[in-house]
Amino acid sequence: MSQHVQPPAPESGAPVAAPAVPYPAEPARTGNIGLGIAAAVVAALAAAAAYGGIMNAIDRQVGYAAVGVGLLIGFAAGKLGGRNPVLPVVGAVLSLGAVYLGQLFFIALALADYGNVGLGEVFDKAGVGGLNDIWQEGADAMDYVFLAIGGFVAFGAAKKAGD
Numbered sequence: 490m491s492q493h494v495q496p497p498a499p500e501s502g503a504p505v506a507a508p509a510v511p512y513p514a515e516p517a518r519t520g521n522i523g524l525g526i527a528a529a530v531v532a533a534l535a536a537a538a539a540y541g542g543i544m545n546a547i548d549r550q551v552g553y554a555a556v557g558v559g560l561l562i563g564f565a566a567g568k569l570g571g572r573n574p575v576l577p578v579v580g581a582v583l584s585l586g587a588v589y590l591g592q593l594f595f596i597a598l599a600l601a602d603y604g605n606v607g608l609g610e611v612f613d614k615a616g617v618g619g620l621n622d623i624w625q626e627g628a629d630a631m632d633y634v635f636l637a638i639g640g641f642v643a644f645g646a647a648k649k650a651g652d
Contacts, residue, residue: 520569520570520571520572520573520651521571522573522576524569525565525566525567525568525570526570526576526579528565528566528568528570529562529566529570530583531565532561532565533583533584533586533587534587536561536562536587537558537587537590537591537594538591539557539558540555540588540591540592540594541591541592541593541594541595541598544591544595545594545599550631550632550635552634552635555588555635555638556638556639558584558591558642558643559581559638559639559640559641559642559643559645559646560646562580562587562646563577563580563643563646563647564647564650565580566579566580566583566647567646568650570647570651571651572651576651577643577644577645578644580644580647581641581643581644581647583643584639584640584642584643584644585636587639588635588638588639588640589636592632592635593617593620593621596620597612597620600623
């Protein structure tokens with residue numbers, strides 16, 4: 490067994506310095522808010538296009554697709570942005586916009602199919618304002634439910650991914 494031996498005190502009577510206590514290293518940064526927001530915006534645009542395309546392919550809305558939009562946006566924001574409390578809110582707002590844009594894209598795709606014209610011609614003739622008017626005329630409670638689902642899921646996903 491070894492015993493701890495105290496070093497001899499200096500003869501000058503000066504106090505002995507305590508051994509150095511190592512400080513813990515600074516925690517690694519958990520993310521970058523700018524990068525998180527940028528990733529969420531890119532994810533929102535991609536999710537909106539996919540959401541509209543899926544609705545066009547199956548000719549109806551599906552709640553799981555709105556959940557997917559929210560998950561994608563929230564995960565991108567939280568994973569790259571970290572634990573910043575702004576990111577869940579940004580993710581929710583972007584998810585609302587992505588679901589809405591996906592619904593407008595679905596309307597544009599449906600009009601292009603119906604009129605047997607290109608998508609560019611639909612956007613040229615109707616514009617976003619015309620697509621919005623069509624959306625408002627046909628919107629029912631479920632459209633708003635899908636918007637809310639996407640926002641709710643994005644908020645939760647951003648919080649969870651940032652942890």
